Amino acid sequence: MPSLEEELFPSTPGKFKIERSNTMNRQFHRCFTSTSTMFLWALFLVALTASYLSFQSFVDSGSRYFSASWGGIQWEKHVRSSAQIHRSGGMSVLVTGAAGFVGTHVSLALKKRGDGVVGLDNFNNYYDPSLKKARKALLNNHGVFVIEGDINDAKLLAKLFDAVAFTHVMHLAAQAGVRYAMQNPHSYVHSNIAGLVTLLEACKSANPQPSIVWASSSSVYGLNENVPFSEADRTDQPASLYAATKKAGEEIAHTYNHIYGLSITGLRFFTVYGPWGRPDMAYFSFTRNILQGKPITVYRGKNHVDLARDFTYIDDIVKGCLGSLDTSAGPAPYRIFNLGNTSPVTVPKLVNILERHLKVKAKKNVIEMPGNGDVPFTHANISSAQKEFGYRPTTDLQTGLKKFVRWYLSYYGYNRGKRVN
Numbered sequence: 001m002p003s004l005e006e007e008l009f010p011s012t013p014g015k016f017k018i019e020r021s022n023t024m025n026r027q028f029h030r031c032f033t034s035t036s037t038m039f040l041w042a043l044f045l046v047a048l049t050a051s052y053l054s055f056q057s058f059v060d061s062g063s064r065y066f067s068a069s070w071g072g073i074q075w076e077k078h079v080r081s082s083a084q085i086h087r088s089g090g091m092s093v094l095v096t097g098a099a100g101f102v103g104t105h106v107s108l109a110l111k112k113r114g115d116g117v118v119g120l121d122n123f124n125n126y127y128d129p130s131l132k133k134a135r136k137a138l139l140n141n142h143g144v145f146v147i148e149g150d151i152n153d154a155k156l157l158a159k160l161f162d163a164v165a166f167t168h169v170m171h172l173a174a175q176a177g178v179r180y181a182m183q184n185p186h187s188y189v190h191s192n193i194a195g196l197v198t199l200l201e202a203c204k205s206a207n208p209q210p211s212i213v214w215a216s217s218s219s220v221y222g223l224n225e226n227v228p229f230s231e232a233d234r235t236d237q238p239a240s241l242y243a244a245t246k247k248a249g250e251e252i253a254h255t256y257n258h259i260y261g262l263s264i265t266g267l268r269f270f271t272v273y274g275p276w277g278r279p280d281m282a283y284f285s286f287t288r289n290i291l292q293g294k295p296i297t298v299y300r301g302k303n304h305v306d307l308a309r310d311f312t313y314i315d316d317i318v319k320g321c322l323g324s325l326d327t328s329a330g331p332a333p334y335r336i337f338n339l340g341n342t343s344p345v346t347v348p349k350l351v352n353i354l355e356r357h358l359k360v361k362a363k364k365n366v367i368e369m370p371g372n373g374d375v376p377f378t379h380a381n382i383s384s385a386q387k388e389f390g391y392r393p394t395t396d397l398q399t400g401l402k403k404f405v406r407w408y409l410s411y412y413g414y415n416r417g418k419r420v421n
């Protein structure tokens with residue numbers, strides 16, 4: 001049987017031959033062997049105890065290490081460097097939902113003009129996360145660090161506000177989509193209500209308190225029939241749970257302004273579209289289906305009236321977001337603005353424009369709008385935003401969709417050999 005010593009430190013045969021003929025030597029060797037064995041055992045136990053204790057303290061210092069990919073010295077360095085301001089009078093902005101459609105464009109615009117930007121996104125799989133990862137890579141190339149984390153994670157938010165004195169928060173993280181609320185209602189409560197409150201709590205406790213600009217929605221107008229929709233119109237008749245959570249968000253924001261003096265601006269976006277857009281939206285999924293030769297479903301309102309939307313191009317929305325951020329500091333205002341295009345277009349007309357840009361005829365399946373939370377039309381009155389920060393949309397649907405189609409064909413490789421019929 002080999003001794004423990006031999007198992008731990010197997011000797012090269014012949015190198016340390018024990019002199020069996022010498023009793024003294026043998027006794028001395030036995031004694032030496034047992035002492036060193038004990039020593040090794042002790043060493044082993046000390047090492048085992050030390051590693052157990054350090055593992056325990058690692059676990060105690062926060063289970064977050066196992067559930068999220070944030071924290072650590074390197075991570076904080078990235079956060080601080082991304083938040084660095086590179087222009088005089090610039091701002092340092094935490095952008096939630098940064099890997100989302102609007103979040104990516106706003107983050108890039110802020111970074112390009114010299115503001116500090118740190119992104120936060122949970123990369124959920126509501127739609128293809130690889131598109132979100134591609135947007136993250138784009139942001140990364142422009143020096144915007146995007147953290148993978150959830151706005152419901154209060155510890156992460158506290159850590160971020162500890163690391164950086166954000167002057168502004170652009171809150172765009174949300175569960176979007178009107179019709180999906182019927183399939184997964186709780187995701188709307190999780191992100192648009194619970195997440196909003198967690199974020200506002202973090203902002204309330206931050207020193208200095210940041211000014212907040214966040215994404216509400218045109219859907220809050222619900223069944224309102226005054227045209228065009230004005231911020232003064234009633235918004236207590238939501239048609240979908242999505243709209244109801246956005247409306248609740250506006251009321252929640254009001255209380256944080258009222259009690260804690262937080263500066264909060266809500267932006268009611270009107271059906272935003274453009275390059276790097278959301279695959280769940282009609283213009284995007286229509287494009288995909290038309291190119292793949294699949295049919296599209298076009299909803300129609302009661303009495304065969306076409307549905308219409310005040311489709312708003314992403315660059316115009318970005319200008320509105322930056323204008324809101326630039327005017328949001330000061331004596332704790334509570335504001336709400338429509339950001340629309342002011343010229344609604346029907347859904348059949350949208351399809352028509354796409355067909356022309358794609359040079360492919362759509363296979364249309366026209367059906368009466370099911371009871372899915374959709375509203376028949378939207379139309380923004382933008383005079384408040386115009387007055388407050390000179391908001392003036394300049395891109396019509398024809399032009400905007402042309403830019404979207406160009407991006408779509410390039411992003412999905414149609415320019416590299418995929419056939420467009």
Ligand SMILES: O=C(O)[C@H]1O[C@H](OP(=O)(O)OP(=O)(O)OC[C@H]2O[C@@H](n3ccc(=O)[nH]c3=O)[C@H](O)[C@@H]2O)[C@H](O)[C@@H](O)[C@H]1O
Pocket residue numbers: 176177178216217218219269270271272280281282283297298299300307308309347374
């Ligand atoms: O302004 C907003 O606040 C919202 O805008 C967007 O909602 P909507 O205006 O409903 O856009 P979108 O889904 O593109 O449907 C457009 C039109 O196509 C019709 N539509 C849709 C799908 C379909 O298969 N067929 C169809 O006819 C449909 O009936 C509708 O008439 C955002 O998704 C939402 O997150 C929110 O930001």
